[in-house]
Amino acid sequence: MRQMVSFTLQQSGFAVLEGGNGKEALATLGANKVDIVITDLNMPEMDGITFIKELRTRPNAKFTPVLMLTTESQESKKAEGKAAGATGWIVKPFNPEKLLAVVGKLVP
Template sequence: MGLKVLTVDDSKTMRDMVSFTLKGAGHNVLEAADGCEALRVLGGDRVDLVITDVNMPNMDGLTLCKEIRSNPTHRLTPILVLTTESDGNKKNEGRSVGATGWIVKPFNPEKLLQVVNKVCP
């Protein structure tokens, strides 16, 4: 049985690409366009993994990581950051707020699935 994954990105095209890749591997995918919407989705649902962009309107991905980590229900949920940001400082900031892993866009579907399988064995 597949994982339940929440993918968060303000780009519908990117959400579609991530969803297509994950669904093709048998996973169930929920989608949100920004951090605020992601928290609403998480409020009523448990997920096995969150994949989020960094740069989004309303609430960015790093703030979302902090918010997820502050909720006891989701404190241990793996969070992958999927972003165009490759700066080491941003990666360190991501780790400090609780990101489990970092994938730089454009992503390779096989690599994404490898990382998903690694963080959710």
């Protein structure tokens, strides 16, 4: 799934950084500022909610759009994600055009 998202974004001209889980993503981001973060809710090592909360503590990512791309569609999970700092929510399987449309709205 991560490869499909990466491929879709790269084909549209975006540079992509990847992490296999929340901890890897935080390490990959380091002090770098990115235009958007796309994460899943269900990941090994660190779930997406914890990842977003940790990401939001970093000054360089406090206002970075965060898109949750996940199989979870329950309103309670969406509310939890929003409370953690998620900007948007797309339920898998994703449509590449829809993903690009949402990213286009979130990235200037």
